Amino acid sequence: MELTLWTYEGPPHIGAMRIASSMKEVHYVLHAPQGDTYADLLFTMIERRGKRPPVTYTTFQARDLGGDTAELVKGHIKEAVERFQPTALLVGESCTAELIQDQPGSLAEGMGLGIPVVSLELPAYSKKENWGASETFYQLIRGLLKNQTPENIQKDPEDWKHQKRRPRVNLLGPSLLGFRCRDDVLEVQKLLTEQGIDINAVAPLEASPADLMRLPKADANICLYPEVAESTCLWLERNFGMPFTRNVPIGIGATHDFLSEIHEILGMPTYNPKDERNKSRLNWYSQSVDSNYLTDKRVFIFGDGTHALSAARIAKEELGFEVVGLGTYSREMARQVRGMAKELGLEALITNNYLEVEEAIEATAPELVLGTQMERHSAKRLGIPCAVISTPMHVQDVPARYSPQMGWEGANVIFDSWVHPLMMGLEEHLIGMFRHDFEFVDGHQSHLGHLGGVQSENETSQKQRAINCTQDTSSEEVPIWTAEGEAELSKIPFFVRGKVRIKTEKYARQAGCRKIDSETLYDAKAHFNS
Amino acid sequence: MGGATLLKETGPREVFCGLTSIVWLHRRMPDAFFLVVGSRTCAHLLQSAAGVMIFAEPRFGTAILEERDLAGLADAHEEVKRVVHDLLKRRPEIRTLFLVGSCPSEVIKIDLARVAEHLNQELKDHVRVLNYSGSGIETTFTQGEDGALKALAPLMPESEIDQLLLVGTLSNSVEDRLVSLFNRLGIKNVASFPPRQSEDLPSIGTGTRVLLTQPYLTETARVLKDRGAHILKAPFPMGVEGSELWMKAAAQSFNIPPSLFESVLNPLISRSKKALEKYKEKLGGKKLFLLPESQLEIPLARFLHRECGMEIIEVGTPYLNREMMQPELDLLPDKTLVMEGQHVEKQLDRVRDKKPDLVVCGMGLANPLEAEGISTKWSIELVFSPIHGIDQAADLAELFSRPLHRHNLLNQKLLTHA
Numbered sequence: 001m002e003l004t005l006w007t008y009e010g011p012p013h014i015g016a017m018r019i020a021s022s023m024k025e026v027h028y029v030l031h032a033p034q035g036d037t038y039a040d041l042l043f044t045m046i047e048r049r050g051k052r053p054p055v056t057y058t059t060f061q062a063r064d065l066g067g068d069t070a071e072l073v074k075g076h077i078k079e080a081v082e083r084f085q086p087t088a089l090l091v092g093e094s095c096t097a098e099l100i101q102d103q104p105g106s107l108a109e110g111m112g113l114g115i116p117v118v119s120l121e122l123p124a125y126s127k128k129e130n131w132g133a134s135e136t137f138y139q140l141i142r143g144l145l146k147n148q149t150p151e152n153i154q155k156d157p158e159d160w161k162h163q164k165r166r167p168r169v170n171l172l173g174p175s176l177l178g179f180r181c182r183d184d185v186l187e188v189q190k191l192l193t194e195q196g197i198d199i200n201a202v203a204p205l206e207a208s209p210a211d212l213m214r215l216p217k218a219d220a221n222i223c224l225y226p227e228v229a230e231s232t233c234l235w236l237e238r239n240f241g242m243p244f245t246r247n248v249p250i251g252i253g254a255t256h257d258f259l260s261e262i263h264e265i266l267g268m269p270t271y272n273p274k275d276e277r278n279k280s281r282l283n284w285y286s287q288s289v290d291s292n293y294l295t296d297k298r299v300f301i302f303g304d305g306t307h308a309l310s311a312a313r314i315a316k317e318e319l320g321f322e323v324v325g326l327g328t329y330s331r332e333m334a335r336q337v338r339g340m341a342k343e344l345g346l347e348a349l350i351t352n353n354y355l356e357v358e359e360a361i362e363a364t365a366p367e368l369v370l371g372t373q374m375e376r377h378s379a380k381r382l383g384i385p386c387a388v389i390s391t392p393m394h395v396q397d398v399p400a401r402y403s404p405q406m407g408w409e410g411a412n413v414i415f416d417s418w419v420h421p422l423m424m425g426l427e428e429h430l431i432g433m434f435r436h437d438f439e440f441v442d443g444h445q446s447h448l449g450h451l452g453g454v455q456s457e458n459e460t461s462q463k464q465r466a467i468n469c470t471q472d473t474s475s476e477e478v479p480i481w482t483a484e485g486e487a488e489l490s491k492i493p494f495f496v497r498g499k500v501r502i503k504t505e506k507y508a509r510q511a512g513c514r515k516i517d518s519e520t521l522y523d524a525k526a527h528f529n530s
Numbered sequence: 531m532g533g534a535t536l537l538k539e540t541g542p543r544e545v546f547c548g549l550t551s552i553v554w555l556h557r558r559m560p561d562a563f564f565l566v567v568g569s570r571t572c573a574h575l576l577q578s579a580a581g582v583m584i585f586a587e588p589r590f591g592t593a594i595l596e597e598r599d600l601a602g603l604a605d606a607h608e609e610v611k612r613v614v615h616d617l618l619k620r621r622p623e624i625r626t627l628f629l630v631g632s633c634p635s636e637v638i639k640i641d642l643a644r645v646a647e648h649l650n651q652e653l654k655d656h657v658r659v660l661n662y663s664g665s666g667i668e669t670t671f672t673q674g675e676d677g678a679l680k681a682l683a684p685l686m687p688e689s690e691i692d693q694l695l696l697v698g699t700l701s702n703s704v705e706d707r708l709v710s711l712f713n714r715l716g717i718k719n720v721a722s723f724p725p726r727q728s729e730d731l732p733s734i735g736t737g738t739r740v741l742l743t744q745p746y747l748t749e750t751a752r753v754l755k756d757r758g759a760h761i762l763k764a765p766f767p768m769g770v771e772g773s774e775l776w777m778k779a780a781a782q783s784f785n786i787p788p789s790l791f792e793s794v795l796n797p798l799i800s801r802s803k804k805a806l807e808k809y810k811e812k813l814g815g816k817k818l819f820l821l822p823e824s825q826l827e828i829p830l831a832r833f834l835h836r837e838c839g840m841e842i843i844e845v846g847t848p849y850l851n852r853e854m855m856q857p858e859l860d861l862l863p864d865k866t867l868v869m870e871g872q873h874v875e876k877q878l879d880r881v882r883d884k885k886p887d888l889v890v891c892g893m894g895l896a897n898p899l900e901a902e903g904i905s906t907k908w909s910i911e912l913v914f915s916p917i918h919g920i921d922q923a924a925d926l927a928e929l930f931s932r933p934l935h936r937h938n939l940l941n942q943k944l945l946t947h948a
């Protein structure tokens with residue numbers, strides 16, 4: 001038994017719902033009590049869908065348990081198929097139904113419905129949402145394609161050459177309630193089309209069972225979200241000889257690697273990154289002088305496996321941050337995350353417990369947190385800026401505007417959304433200088449603007465700390481400024497004077513001098529410069 | 531005598547389970563903690579219904595059952611205790627702990643009553659441990675509050691004093707207002723249950739007259755009655771009329787002179803009726819369809835018809851307690867269709883067929899109906915909002931007229947061009 005206050009992932013049948021709801025012409029009969037219908041709001045409220053998920057809940061009650069729940073299940077299946085006329089049916093159960101063991105899947109298979117029926121067994125007491133999505137996607141594709149597997153699985157990914165056509169690929173993994181999937185699909189389509197690669201099918205998002213049936217017509221698969229699509233890609237590789245990509249194109253480096261990889265898989269002419277150099281602004285923005293202040297910013301990263309790994313690489317290689325913490329709630333991807341953490345000289349945090357993550361953030365005292373909505377709240381409490389990089393989804397993570405994470409445009413979006421919570425370089429410089437001026441202490445804000453939201457909280461908390469600091473020191477002996485010292489201090493430009501005064505006093509206390517004259521001032525300067 | 535047509539329907543339902551009540555109960559009693567013994571689904575439900583907005587360290591959580599808990603029962607009981615001790619160590623401010631049963635804990639028969647008893651012995655007087663079920667196989671949505679209050683009721687001290695007890699969670703501001711009005715009527719001893727602090731329990735006994743503030747407290751009412759209290763029969767305090775009759779039931783029981791009752795309430799009544807005029811114009815003649823969820827459907831239909839002039843197409847209710855609802859049913863117009871239970875698909879067919887101007891429904895259905903051009907009001911908002919009492923009547927009407935107003939603002943101008 002595990003005490004849980006907030007969770008990163010729902011139960012596995014929510015993953016199955018994500019697949020069913022992403023698709024067309026699929027219906028899911030879920031043997032579950034009435035309260036489990038809350039799941040509809042994830043799609044209609046959080047994802048703002050104008051359609052109900054294609055799910056029929058059997059909503060059995062305690063009084064049904066004494067009687068024939070199997071008949072009840074069959075009744076619901078029959079009605080759902082008649083009403084919704086799906087071309088493929090998923091049948092499964094949630095946590096409670098798993099305990100009564102009605103086996104709705106086999107019941108449905110025995111009903112002669114005349115459509116493919118995929119029975120889902122998703123262990124609710126040991127697995128979670130992403131696993132459920134992955135398993136459902138895999139079972140559905142396997143169910144539809146298992147009779148088509150060729151004898152000879154020697155597939156040539158260069159068939160397109162002999163057939164005198166453009167190469168074509170499938171995009172696998174994008175789903176509802178996945179982070180920015182809607183826009184990633186468009187961006188990756190664009191990316192591939194520019195390289196002369198066509199899209200054969202996208203799944204599960206907006207795919208019909210017929211689309212799944214034609215997956216083998218592609219030359220290769222793009223595994224966009226390993227959490228959801230990797231097991232399917234592996235199966236298609238084993239049974240249809242279709243190779244698939246391992247690189248997820250989030251960030252400049254990863255997008256280059258992804259393009260090289262797909263060129264190589266398809267036997268296309270060697271990919272030259274130079275041709276794509278100016279496709280994203282991230283490179284130049286990161287090089288531009290204002291970004292100097294990003295140097296070695298300490299970031300803490302936590303999210304699902306895919307997004308945490310990508311974020312770590314971008315942070316280190318493309319923005320010049322220092323990664324001080326890395327972790328994931330995706331146990332399925334723990335190995336890779338551990339590997340990446342090791343490369344960064346860190347120990348990965350693999351946990352479902354948001355309080356542990358909060359403790360780790362507090363302990364590493366980063367300047368920026370890249371996390372989920374949970375970390376956004378934790379960071380807010382700790383007064384640290386935060387950008388959200390991963391599910392679990394919140395209505396804010398489904399913006400109206402185009403905002404992919406993948407490809408060149410995705411890199412632009414990432415630059416903006418990670419850097420925005422921080423202060424602009426010039427701005428930070430000025431605020432640092434003016435922090436101790438009365439305008440600031442009185443709560444005035446910089447006219448340099450946009451200190452809304454997170455930043456202003458951050459600013460407040462820094463102020464708070466400054467105040468605490470004065471209180472702390474007041475208990476110790478405060479060194480006295482000599483007239484000569486004051487005179488020297490007044491020569492220092494006003495916008496750094498406060499800072500110099502405080503630093504000098506700090507030095508004086510450390511050094512044990514009771515009086516500050518001009519010499520102490522220069523000693524302090526030398527001390528802090530060295 | 532009004533003759534509502536009472537029908538029943540069965541089929542797939544679309545309602546929350548009783549666990550959902552925790553979302554408002556934990557706010558009412560900040561020194562209590564609600565520990566669900568359940569599955570990841572239960573935890574996810576609470577999180578999704580509560581939204582991530584009320585973050586901090588929530589005063590509710592889930593002890594999630596895992597494979598090994600399902601294997602042996604003795605284990606599961608010990609495990610609950612372990613989780614409780616860990617929790618209390620971390621959160622020493624907890625005074626009352628509710629162990630809340632769920633579908634999985636009911637199906638595998640975890641005996642939370644026994645666990646609570648053991649814990650009470652172990653913890654002595656530091657924390658009181660109670661239990662009830664919020665499972666979806668036995669309860670819907672607001673019934674969870676009924677269960678929690680029923681579990682709390684035996685702890686109320688015995689006393690014979692003459693008092694009025696308001697039963698059901700109210701927002702603090704509404705509670706204060708109602709208490710002060712009863713005081714003005716000359717009823718001095720007015721207590722509330724649940725209290726604002728879980729340990730400040732009101733007393734109960736033969737001198738206690740109970741007014742239910744919410745229509746879903748059947749079991750709680752029964753327990754209070756068993757302890758000697760007298761349950762006053764009245765419509766529920768929604769709208770001017772319902773609130774007046776509700777207060778009148780108390781006034782009569784305390785022998786308050788009618789002249790005093792009128793002199794205190796009449797100014798409020800005429801003020802609220804005036805405030806309602808504006809909404810009557812907007813809502814009058816508009817067709818209303820209420821899907822089942824909170825149990826508030828019948829009182830709301832009564833208010834929206836009688837005081838706002840809406841035409842009632844259908845009133846859904848997850849279950850119907852005839853005795854408790856009789857004063858409400860009496861006020862509905864002849865042949866109002868009251869549908870107990872649900873077949874969500876057939877009900878939505880009727881919605882599409884009847885083309886109502888406004889549908890009251892759960893969050894899962896709202897946007898899909900909006901996308902079909904039908905205005906909606908979420909029922910969950912009604913259990914969070916201060917809607918009780920004469921003074922709130924206009925605010926209550928406003929909640930329903932806002933979606934219609936918005937529909938007029940936007941739909942014709944924008945969406946038809948889309």
Ligand code: SF4
Nearest residue numbers: 035547572632633666
């Ligand atoms: S319906 Fe049952 S299993 Fe589902 S959330 Fe409610 S109590 Fe938990």
